[in-house]
Amino acid sequence: MAIGALAAGVAQWQSRSFPSLRRGFDSLHPLQAPSKLRGIYTVSSRTIVYFGYLGDEETDAPVVRDRLGYMETQLQWLSQLVERMEPRPAVLVAYVAPRAWDDTVHQAIARYRFSVDQGSIEADRRNRFEYPGFRAMKLLARESAPDDLIYYCHSKGIIQLAESKMGLFRLHTTVGLTADLAELRDDPGLNRAGIFPSRWGWCWFNFFWVKAGHMAGRTIEEAADRYHFEALIGDRGDKQAYRAVLPLIDRLPFADSGIVLKPWYRPEETSTPELLATHYRYAHMTMPAEADMARGRHIAARDAAETAAAGPRSLWARLSPFRKSGPPEGQQ
Numbered sequence: 001m002a003i004g005a006l007a008a009g010v011a012q013w014q015s016r017s018f019p020s021l022r023r024g025f026d027s028l029h030p031l032q033a034p035s036k037l038r039g040i041y042t043v044s045s046r047t048i049v050y051f052g053y054l055g056d057e058e059t060d061a062p063v064v065r066d067r068l069g070y071m072e073t074q075l076q077w078l079s080q081l082v083e084r085m086e087p088r089p090a091v092l093v094a095y096v097a098p099r100a101w102d103d104t105v106h107q108a109i110a111r112y113r114f115s116v117d118q119g120s121i122e123a124d125r126r127n128r129f130e131y132p133g134f135r136a137m138k139l140l141a142r143e144s145a146p147d148d149l150i151y152y153c154h155s156k157g158i159i160q161l162a163e164s165k166m167g168l169f170r171l172h173t174t175v176g177l178t179a180d181l182a183e184l185r186d187d188p189g190l191n192r193a194g195i196f197p198s199r200w201g202w203c204w205f206n207f208f209w210v211k212a213g214h215m216a217g218r219t220i221e222e223a224a225d226r227y228h229f230e231a232l233i234g235d236r237g238d239k240q241a242y243r244a245v246l247p248l249i250d251r252l253p254f255a256d257s258g259i260v261l262k263p264w265y266r267p268e269e270t271s272t273p274e275l276l277a278t279h280y281r282y283a284h285m286t287m288p289a290e291a292d293m294a295r296g297r298h299i300a301a302r303d304a305a306e307t308a309a310a311g312p313r314s315l316w317a318r319l320s321p322f323r324k325s326g327p328p329e330g331q332q
Contacts, residue, residue: 045148046089047140048177050078050114051133052155054097054105056126064101070158070166071095072108077170078153079112080288081177089151094120094136096127130154130206130229131222137210138220146213147185151176153207164276167283172207174282174291175251184209184246192233193246199264201234201241208233214244252278 052071055064075093082088093109094117102121109116117136137150144150153173157165175195184193191214194203202208210233218232235241242264250261258274259265285291 045145046151047144047148048078048082048089048091048151048153049133049137049140050075050091050093050153050155051130051136052093052095053127053158054095054101056096057098059098064098066161067155067158068097068101068105068108070161071155072111073166074155074169075108075112075114077288078173078177079114081173082112084288085177090115092117092136092140094132096120096123096125096132099125128222129226131220134218134220134229134232137215138218141210141212141215144212144216146211146216148212149181149184149209150212150215151209156205163283164279167279167281168205169207170282170285170288170291171252171279172205174288175248176207176209178288179248179251181209181246184211187246189244190246191244193248195248195252196265196270197242197245197247197263198234199239199242199266200231200236201238201245202231203233203245204230204265204267204270206230209246 052067052074054067054071078091082091091112091114093114095105095109097105106116117132119135119139120132123132133152133154137152140150141148153169153176156169156172157163172195176193179193181193184190191211192201192203192208194208196204198204206229214233220232223229245264247261247263249257249259254260256274256278258272259269262269282291
């Protein structure tokens with residue numbers, strides 16, 4: 001693991017095996033009407049909330065520096081995704097870090113035209129798991145229209161500086177931020193979306209879209225159980241809660257996940273050898289556009305294999321889409 005200095009003096013997380021690093025690499029304004037750009041759909045109003053944990057007041061400076069580099073690598077990926085979206089959504093960053101690091105953290109956030117969560121500045125600096133991120137979402141939801149959408153993501157893997165977790169972060173954010181959300185937007189029975197809905201309505205790994213009206217109704221309190229925040233958007237007492245969640249696993253080619261589309265998933269159903277390999281592949285990408293190309297290659301290869309397996313079609317089969325009548329008698 002190596003740490004390279006950026007121009008503004010903020011360290012960026014690096015792995016020497018990453019090709020991207022060898023090559024170099026709250027504004028809550030209402031957004032506008034639905035539009036589409038490069039396959040990325042937008043809705044009337046969206047905001048992204050990212051939460052990063054860098055350490056408490058007792059965390060040593062070298063540890064904070066490494067974690068900040070890891071966090072900025074994630075912010076850079078988010079920025080590349082956001083720049084492809086139209087209109088560009090606001091991004092609000094909540095964090096926990098030693099107070100002496102505030103200026104450096106704020107510079108890293110501002111570098112990507114993201115906004116600093118004011119509550120994070122005012123709060124005490126201790127590990128409260130994902131409470132700061134959910135607190136920021138709750139306040140945002142209360143100020144938003146009920147159907148406005150909020151996307152939540154967090155600094156997955158930042159404690160271990162894990163390569164596979166960096167890939168998981170990139171995969172979930174890429175799928176989440178490039179998904180067609182028309183169904184979520186238009187169906188009043190849906191108020192959440194994520195790759196892996198649980199039976200009780202939360203999303204495994206805690207990357208998800210949520211309508212502001214649903215988020216505003218959640219009770220957000222500190223908890224000693226880190227998994228409390230994963231379950232917070234669901235309902236442990238409702239085995240049908242998954243019905244309000246739009247699953248997004250089908251936005252990923254089956255070859256990348258090995259997982260079929262289902263209404264909900266058990267924890268053990270959210271990991272396969274194919275998906276783990278995809279996490280590592282995403283970790284080595286330089287930009288989200290590489291994910292687009294990879295998905296395109298998989299789709300093209302799949303279609304070619306299906307065509308080859310089907311064999312050459314008869315003249316009648318090739319012409320049938322253009323004919324209204326059935327095949328001539330004797331050629332059934």
